[in-house]
Amino acid sequence: MLRRHLLATAAAGAGAALLPGFAHAQGFALQNPECIAPAAPGGGFDLTCRTAARALNELGIIGPAIRTQNMPGGIGAVAINHINAQRRSDPNVIVAVSTGSWVNMAQGRFGRWGENDVRWLGAIGADFGVIAVRRDSRFQTLADLIAAIRQDPASVPMGAGGAVGSQDWTKAALIARGAGVDPRRLRYVPFEGGGQAMAALLGGHIQVFPGDATEVRGQLEANEIRLLAVLAPNRLPGPFASIPTAREQGVDADWTIVRGFYIPPGAPDAAYNHWVDALRRLHAHPGWPAIRDGAGLFEFNMVGREFEELAKRRTAEYRALAREVGVIQQQN
């Protein structure tokens, strides 16, 4: 009760001060909107949902409070199953999605559901892959690392917070491919979360940590680690500004961790347009960047058709990569 009351007050205040009225696309109105987070409270998707819900309400873009429902299981597998089995045409529900979901979807881990079984709405932001080494590492540039991998992949132990086949591993695989080396020959050690991989890097147990920009920022600013490259299309702002992209160094490795949403496949166009419009207005709102930064996300404004194309292109790429290296489930 308290929370909703406070939210309503905040929303009313912000709405009056900053924006005229709420979004009204083609006379469609949301009723008890919900965001499904395929994680327990505290997980990454939970943050995506709660951040977007808070921002959309507080900035006065969507009137009724959006509530977050948690549905952990298989990085979104359980949620997509639920949507397709029980809420195929519900216009009031959005589901959080990330690049990690696409990786799993491409590997056939979402049961029989794939990228054509939902309607892709758009992103609220992104994080980017980085290649981190300890400050006293023998590698000064990405080229050094690639030369070492090319010579003997087993001599460069690397580790990150995800299983072989996961998005963390894929970053390492992209670097290996850039070196012309079969990703299967990498010495990749999976850890339980990025924090433990960072600990192993600082402890000298692994030499390279293909992590995410947000999670390494503290250690970067304290000069505990160095970054050989950011896996982004362009240089990142802030403390990352001096770090060259992989592409600048001649390696075509881009790893954008998109955080966004989809709605059920049968949701009407009016609802789809309403949500897309809401995300577009969110991106344009002057109050949004501060909230987005707080959630550890960089600017990544992609919605609607463009986002749908990205989702389909990425899943196709990951499917090809998974086939190539052999981490794919038998049913596909």
Add this chain to the structure above:
Amino acid sequence: MDAIAALMGGFAVALTPTNLALAFLGCLIGTAIGVLPGIGPMNAIALLLPFCFALKLPAESALILLAAVYYGSGYGGRITAILLNMPGEPAAAITTLDGHPLAKQGRGAAALAVSGIGSFVGATLSVVLMTFLSVPLARIAVGFSPADYVALIVFALSLLGAVAPGNAAKAWAAGCFGILLALVGIDSGTGVERLTFGSIELLGGVDFTVLAIGLFAIGEVLLLLERQMRASAASLGHGAHLSFRELVACIPAMFRATGIGFVVGVLPGAGASVAAALSYTTEKRIADKQGTFGKGDLRGVASPETADNAAQIGNLVPMLSLGIPGSGTTAVLLGALLMYSITPGPLLFTQRPEVAWGLIASMYVGNVMLLVLNLPLVGIFARLLTVPPWVLYPGVIALSFAGVYAVSNSPFDLLLATGFGVLGYVLRKLDVPLVPIILGFVLGRLLEDNLRRALSLSDGDVMALFASVPSLLLWTCTLAALVFPFLRRRA
């Protein structure tokens, strides 16, 4: 003595009326979360974050509130573990071993009191260690290699026989079963699915909460139903209170448990359950001269509870001094800092001392609050046993199920819990101990992961497992733990 001056600055932050009130609120919520089986501190912190923004709390106040929820939860888990044989959080599973027998003997209040004091001692001594040694300790902790973790976990597992009186074959079988349960899901080394049998619900593995609620809460209820509440249920009894002499007898156990708990907690790859298990089994080896452990020994309650709280504080050390989250809960605390535009990491102490030191100071205050809060409540908690069973047990089951469902929205999890409940009932009837299942579950995954990491890093060279000083020490301890009982039996 920079640390003392900085700590004084921290107290200036922690002792403002608002922050005192927030710490108190956090302690209350934390204790409640510890009691609730379905919702853990990680969930609670994520759910509280929006409140912090809505109330426009400054960063240090928000962190004081959220951290109090975190360490307060370590005080709550013991209550249902002791009184009802139902652990509210993973580490409290060990507490049932001696806590529940004590409650059955009518000494539930004494067990609650000693565990409350133990929690306070463990937490407070750990905060002191943290105040002065945070950065060097964190540096040492990251040096702990996968091979060292293997030695640590094998040592903990070698003591598995110690937690289960009776038939050793049953205890070991139970431990192995727990390990196998932990392997369900995607294998991180290769990405293949193991033991999921095609279920997408099992891709992420079996949830600890679901297992614990099934084996302990539901299993217990089914047994009570069969026996019409005779023999198993605890009672209030006379002479319930803790005598001064009993407390003094527990003090060495508390100090040892603080040491073990804090050290294990500082390691980013272990956790409070490992600490509680290791502390209990070590204590049993050292102090159990009359064979009273497992039958209701107060030291058997003090040890795991002290270690649990010490480890929780220890877990904050790598988070605060190196910006490394060792567990899901500390990762969420780090996320909260980020939301306040504070970069968590090594610079936290210099850039935002009011946040870092305010938090540390508030932990001194918070633990005193928790002690003051918990001791007078012991009598009231113990009164739980006078609630008629037809109110108590429907409430416990509904609370567990509703809690699990609220954070997972998964009917599958509830069915799984019911299945584990029937299993827990059958295993009790067969005299198979349940705590080894929990230990195997907690340690099994850690063991396999670290073993494979270590051998991967050494390119399959097994000798790498014995290559460092900590690992050699731990292997020696393991050998001693395994051989010593035989020697004693012959003598």
Add this chain to the structure above:
Amino acid sequence: MRDQADRLLGLALVALAALVVWHALSLEVTFAADPVGPKAFPIAVALAMGGCGVLLLFRQGLIWEKAERILPGLAAVAAMAGYALLLGPLGFILATAALCLVIALAFSASPLQAAATAVVTAPALWALLDPVLDLPLPKGPLGF
């Protein structure tokens, strides 16, 4: 038969171990990133468990205590399983009230006592989880 309980347990453990070993051997690993692979550890643990099971086969078993009452336990299990399946369609409050009602009756409450437990517990839990902690729970056909 009742004094063979431990032997049955041993048999069950051996069967479970065999299942795990069979499952592990049937895993198709297209490439192994580490020297150990996903099969060795579960097989080792299952063999250890099976070994314990074999030991139990040779034991003079403990006596399986016959249950004094079976019906209440069965009713409780049925109520819990039913709760899992009907929570969605019935809504949280109705389903939780039904669960409490059955378990209270199983604990020998009078119908009035059981009803009182159910009527108090279900809305109280809903109030704690849904509005206070902001965790949405399923609504039933009656709108709550």
